[in-house]
Amino acid sequence: MLGQVEAAEEALRRAAERGRPDGPAPGDDLQAYFDEVIAADQKIEPRDWMPEAYRKTLIRQIAQHAHSEIIGMQPEGNWISRAPSLKRKAILLAKVQDEAGHGLYLYAAAETLGITRDELVELLLAGRQKYSSIFNYPTLSWADVGAIGWLVDGAAIVNQVPLCRCSYGPYARAMIRVCKEESFHQRQGYEILHTLSHGTPAQKAMAQDAIDRWWYPSLAMFGPPDGDSTHSAQSMAWKIKRFSNDELRQRFVDMCVQQAEILGLTLPDPDLRWNEDRQAYDYTQPDYDELMRVIKGDGPCNRERMTHRRRAHADGAWVREAAAAYAAKRAAERERVAA
């Protein structure tokens, strides 16, 4: 996976060196130039003209991505004070810190599209923008932290590595940074599960239970099946997405089967088996009705996550005001000294 990220980074550099098709001459069709840049696998940059729908869909996708990183700190943060050793605790802290950073990179990328982070946060708090369905599931045991790292971050990486080649430059560059750090998360999660599954029978059972609960929600992270995906066709034409939901889901399943074997743990799907004709694993689809319910706000933790986020925002208001007032005072002092 890391190799693919580096290849994408290299491609980005080469594309920049190649230069872009010459800009549109005055009076030229802006749409035609946009199409030409996309066709040439070059990047659209913030000040380039872009179709309004391209801008809108990117704002929607990047914002949802950013919100997911921020809300995603909650399920894991739930175990910081209860991590079983100081080493595990330090690692978990570093990981949650990374998630905050990913949220900030992504908000910054979204802002290049002409919206402010404050507006995005308001949209989230008002329930008008979404975050990944996965973070509406509870973390019930320490092993869940491992399962989130391996399965949830694993699914995120499979989804995000192709985004390193997304046609919108700031998003592609943010994804390169994010994917490199996400690999650390996936590996640390895998290590937690590996340690547990090679520990006592109780630890192994705890690891298996976590996988049993996180497997299908992780598969659902790739979104609805291709037939029902509303944004997919256009996003693929614009080279925002490079692969369909089902293609990525399949890639993830194929990857996990081998990794589960090494863990000595099983994936909770009795119909999971190798299909020689397709050269891929057949598997049971996740429950998409459940996915829709969770996305619409009715999952196990939706209310808790949003309540927590709203409370943190409201409780922090006076701190933000104090910081702004202090900055204004300091600026005024500097002006007085300079005068």
Add this chain to the structure above:
Amino acid sequence: MSERSERTDQRGVSGPSPLWEVFVRARRGLSHTHVGSLHAPDAELALRNARDLYTRRQEGVSIWVVPAAAITASSPDEKDAFFDPAADKVYRHPTFYDVPEGVAHL
């Protein structure tokens, strides 16, 4: 240059938390490179947040933060007119000049 500074004409320092552009010089780097941007109420906090956000993995040893509103960028619309003179002054390149046979160390 920076993806953010290219649109500072649209968005200056407004609201309670202005935008800052962050430049980091890598340990063996010769120059500061733009790495991203962040919101912070003042320069000190921008610097601290940049340290946490952009140098968690020893990415650099020196950080500059600049208010995004302080950056003026060239426009892609005037790209040709703005940069063209470089193309018609080939004599600026050493390769433009013929070196006589046999001259050493030139």
